[in-house]
Amino acid sequence: MNEKIEKSDREWRDTLTPEQYRITRQKGTEPAFTGKYADHHADGVYNCVCCGAPLFDSKDKYDSGSGWPSFTRPIDGGRVDSGADLSHGMRRTEVTCAACDAHLGHVFDDGPGPEGARFCINSAALEFDTGEIGE
Numbered sequence: 001m002n003e004k005i006e007k008s009d010r011e012w013r014d015t016l017t018p019e020q021y022r023i024t025r026q027k028g029t030e031p032a033f034t035g036k037y038a039d040h041h042a043d044g045v046y047n048c049v050c051c052g053a054p055l056f057d058s059k060d061k062y063d064s065g066s067g068w069p070s071f072t073r074p075i076d077g078g079r080v081d082s083g084a085d086l087s088h089g090m091r092r093t094e095v096t097c098a099a100c101d102a103h104l105g106h107v108f109d110d111g112p113g114p115e116g117a118r119f120c121i122n123s124a125a126l127e128f129d130t131g132e133i134g135e
């Protein structure tokens with residue numbers, strides 16, 4: 001049912017900016033406090049920059065002080081995958097878009113919500129949408 005969106009490396013390079021490509025397709029990280037959504041507080045939905053899938057809701061966004069957009073949970077019905085990431089000598093949990101495998105960021109267990117999760121996401125992996133007609 002939920003078909004994967006698969007594109008060639010060439011296609012991703014053609015549709016993404018170099019920074020978006022580096023982060024989402026090469027598991028990169030933007031420097032803290034530099035991303036366009038780190039200090040962004042409008043109401044709306046954050047979609048996957050690669051495939052447009054809705055991933056996070058602004059109501060779950062909070063200021064973690066980390067310098068990256070931070071969320072307590074994925075959006076209702078959203079499809080965010082996670083898996084072990086042992087790169088860079090750390091034991092972390094990587095977060096990806098389930099639809100297209102875009103690298104989004106990592107999830108940590110020091111969040112403020114009841115689930116205790118802190119989704120630490122790169123702005124460059126997201127495209128904000130207010131959901132208003134004409135936007």
Ligand code: FE
Pocket residue numbers: 048049050051052053097098099100101102
């Ligand atoms: Fe995606």
